[in-house]
Amino acid sequence: MPPLHITGATDPLTGRETSVAMADGIIVPAPPPGSREIDGRGLFLLPGLIDSHLHLLTGGVALGQLNLLEVKGEAAFRAALAAYAEGRDRDPVLCCWSANYDIFGPGTRPDRHLLDRICPDRPLLMTSVDWHCAWANTAALRLAGLMETVPEMPGVILGPDGLPDGELQEFAAMGLVQRHAASGGREGLALAGREPAAPDAAARAHDRAALAAAMAECARFGITAVANMDGSLYLADLLTDMATAGELPIRVSLPMTVAPDHDDARVAALLDAACRPPAGRLSFGRVKMFMDGVFDTFTALRTDDYPGRPGFRSAPLFPADRFAEVCIAADARGLQIQTHAVGDGAVRAVLDGYEAAQRANGRRDARHRVEHIDMLHPDDLPRLRDLGATASMQPVHPPGSSGLPLEPTVSIMGRARWGDTFPWAAIARAGVPLAFGTDWPTAPLSPFNAIHAALARQPWAPDGPDQRLPLAGVLAAYTSGGAHALHMEDRRRRLAPGMEADLVLLEGDPAGLARGPGACRAALTVCGGAITHEALP
Structure with missing residues (x-):
């Protein structure tokens, strides 16, 4: 990949035109011969964005699960789950994530009985938006052995009948069901700093x-x-x-x-x-x-x-x-x-x-x-x-x-x-x-x-x-x-000679983000002078 030279971009804080040349992963004062010129006119240039707290394995696994963040109400959940379950007959547990605590209506909280009404036969696990709680239907609890032997573990919430009501609080309790999912629950182990038991080559x-x-x-x-x-x-x-x-x-x-x-x-x-x-x-x-x-x-x-x-x-x-x-x-x-x-x-x-x-x-x-x-x-x-x-x-x-x-x-x-x-x-x-x-x-x-x-x-x-x-x-x-x-x-810290060549070229002025999250998108992402994402207009 040739060195990069971005020209004519705008600094979103000062409004000034700015250009950045890169070589060997570092920002340099002038572009070396043979550089690829990228026209940044109309685009906005920032140092590479740093996410200071996330969970890569958990997030990567979640990308293949049903995202419920924008799902509200039982009817919407039924429709989303039905669409997600299509073609997943071999999944041992239907896994959903990012459910709000009141997903089924203001003042409500999920339990196994409600989930049984929606999904009576297949194991279902629904993780909360904060990933510190999950709700399982009876089939999932039975798969984990929790309907036969209730463990003495904080976080396995019991109903009036003395059996689990489906709510599992914090990582250890959630892991009792997660380990039966296609992922083996390793994403939950990672959150809590636990080690998986000798994962094989497939895992x-x-x-x-x-x-x-x-x-x-x-x-x-x-x-x-x-x-x-x-x-x-x-x-x-x-x-x-x-x-x-x-x-x-x-x-x-x-x-x-x-x-x-x-x-x-x-x-x-x-x-x-x-x-x-x-x-x-x-x-x-x-x-x-x-x-x-x-x-x-x-x-x-x-x-x-x-x-x-x-x-x-x-x-x-x-x-x-x-x-x-x-x-x-x-x-x-x-x-x-x-x-x-x-x-x-x-x-x-x-x-x-x-x-x-x-x-x-x-x-x-x-x-x-x-x-x-x-x-x-x-x-x-x-x-x-x-x-x-x-x-x-x-x-x-x-x-x-x-x-x-x-x-x-x-x-x-x-x-x-x-x-x-x-x-x-x-x-x-x-x-x-x-x-x-x-x-x-x-x-x-x-x-x-x-x-x-x-x-x-x-x-x-x-x-x-x-x-x-x-x-x-x-x-x-x-x-x-x-x-x-x-x-x-x-x-x-900044885009200057001697700094690592980590930067993002944005389509859309970041000032517009006060109005809505769609005001910007990454048109070009560069890490160490190498393009890692390109969607230039």
Whole structure:
């Protein structure tokens, strides 16, 4: 492939004409001889977009399942499921994803009896939009053995008859049915940092194809780098094989996921894996943990009681002393820590662990990350800044955005706490670095949809704070902010000589995304000077 030279494109923030020449994967001051000239007139040029939080294997598997994000009501679900089931007689489980909690109507919640009415004979599993909950019909529960022997496991919700009612909360419970699907449930194992049991050649080929499909989707949307949260030893090896073979069209950072029940030997093995050197476009250097769940299953940890549930605030997934111990060990080895924390109680617990690591090992430019921050107690905003932490957030997550209904989430959060939710502007004003992503497949992968959600967000009440960022701030969170979160700001922050040649040429002005997500599309995606997606007008 010849070197590239893009001419006449427009910088969307300044309106100035800009040109970029590339050679050997780097932006250079002048185009080398033999460069391919690309006319960028009428198009807009940005650094490559960085999705700072997604799940490649889970998303790649989901691409072959039924997407329910825009399906509302029983009739629509019946029609969508019937169309999807055509030609899938050999699928052991019909798998759907991205279902809203009230998919069958306001104030309702799915259960096995409702799913049985729609699909009585074939196993059916419907995963929620946040991927922290799923609903199975009786046939699927029976396939998993749950109708005969109910396991003593949190998350398997029982009905009045003492049998599972079909709701499965969090990864372990969901995995009881997922493992019977065509994927073997490995996408769920990846989310939780579990290892598959000796996958054979066919399973590895399945997962390799799913990863390739996911990365191709990223390139189609102008994404050149991602933080992939599906960390496991299995995926580290699989992605290393792909990277060594030159099969990664995007740059992938893979944190290794440490779970609360991992013993010292397992944690040590994961920290060793996190210290692996880069391989092609694959990098390590990070660990991932979960401190809580999500609000819709009442598993988000908060500092105050849930509305209508006196004394109940949920519980942390990690005991404080164990979390601090893992943080200290990871930080001592120079690793970056990134922790899922949705509720404000979880954010506080995470900051406590990061502070313990700083006390034990001394202060350094660690940029430990807090993932999601759906709710933040005002007292913890200065701590977030003073600890040098990074806020890794998703503008598609606020209820009312990107196809999400307001209820039941806003009521579960509580009217008194609405001002503390998804506080992007407050975090930015405090000087905390901000990196945006989608958490795909919990939300659409399109960064243009996410940027629209960030620009168009409205307060849930007239007296609520406006937490929107200006266009420049949103684009920064998707480019330079993502690079900063990856410790790569010296290589990917802007389009200038010496920087890596990662960029996206857009058809449509990003300023129009305030009106709708269709205002932009990626006409050309370039990673390391190589075209990974081309759809020039």
